[in-house]
Amino acid sequence: MLKIYHSPGTRGFRVIWVCEELSVPYEIVPVNFAAEYRATPEWRALNPVGKVPVMVEGDLTMFESCAMMQYVLDRHGNGRLQPGKDDPAYAHYLQWIWFAEATFARPLGEVVNHRRAFNPEIDDVVAEMKGRATACVEALDAALSDRAYLQGDTMNAADLSICYVMRGYRRMVSEALPANVQAYFDRVTALPSYEAAVKADAETSERLKG
Ligand SMILES: N[C@@H](CCC(=O)N[C@@H](CS)C(=O)NCC(=O)O)C(=O)O
Structure with missing residues (x-):
């Protein structure tokens, strides 16, 4: 197993x-x-x-x-x-699943690292990283303006990956999310x-x- x-x-x-x-x-x-x-x-x-x-x-x-x-x-x-490899949605599926870890989780990871390990200039670095994470949330809000999930009406693994990172964003940066992201987060985390x-x-x- x-x-x-x-x-x-x-x-x-x-x-x-x-x-x-x-x-x-x-x-x-x-x-x-x-x-x-x-x-x-x-x-x-x-x-x-x-x-x-x-x-x-x-x-x-x-x-x-x-x-x-x-x-x-x-x-x-x-x-x-996940969409099939021949599905036109596949390219954006790859984009969002990579975005979750490489772009959205990364600044949040730096907030954790700086809190834990590095004391000098902590406030500047943390503020910068929170700003970068918020830019990701804004990008997600725009992408979700006309759809339930990142790629339309069908949820896929990228949505799970993004919403895992959103938990960290809510804990470390802001519980308040923009409207489309909030509705999306609520929808995905309502899953059994x-x-x-x-x-x-x-x-x-x-x-x-x-
Ligand atoms: N990109 C790696 C990141 C792994 C990672 O940073 N894990 C964190 C916990 S969520 C960790 O082990 N941090 C300890 C450290 O960096 O010292 C992955 O997605 O597996």
Whole structure:
């Protein structure tokens, strides 16, 4: 079975969510997020840069969360949650799924890193990164002006990936979202698979405490 090595509240959430939405069986291996543990040779053997998450299936080990989502879709999705490669929507599907991690999550990650690790000039850097994340939310609001999901009436995995990052944006930058983004976030997080992912995340937290 697919194993997701996950620390509560981190990017493994989007992989858990896509598995829940597709009803793909998976098992969570809770990971101690302490920097000391992530620096151990044991963890570095799974993730060479000492981050989370990691996904293992059989002999395969992966350490990039959106690539894991894509693998789950391609291997276990039977065409669900993504347009086919010949579909004209495929190019923008790629755009949004990459945007979620490379452009939207990145400045939020810098807010976390600067709070945790670097004290000098923290206010300037954090303000700049929050501004960059807000520019992403504004771009999403414009894209969503005439549609329910990023690519029209049909939800796909890019929507899950974006809404995972939106959780971080609401926590770190602003709970108030522009109208189209708010309606979209509410719609996507009303899915039973979202509730199941939240529950799995909370259970991971409990397992680490126990
Ligand atoms: N692009 C990577 C980013 C992984 C990442 O930054 N994970 C965070 C938690 S969500 C982490 O491990 N941070 C610890 C650190 O950077 O020291 C992915 O999507 O898997």
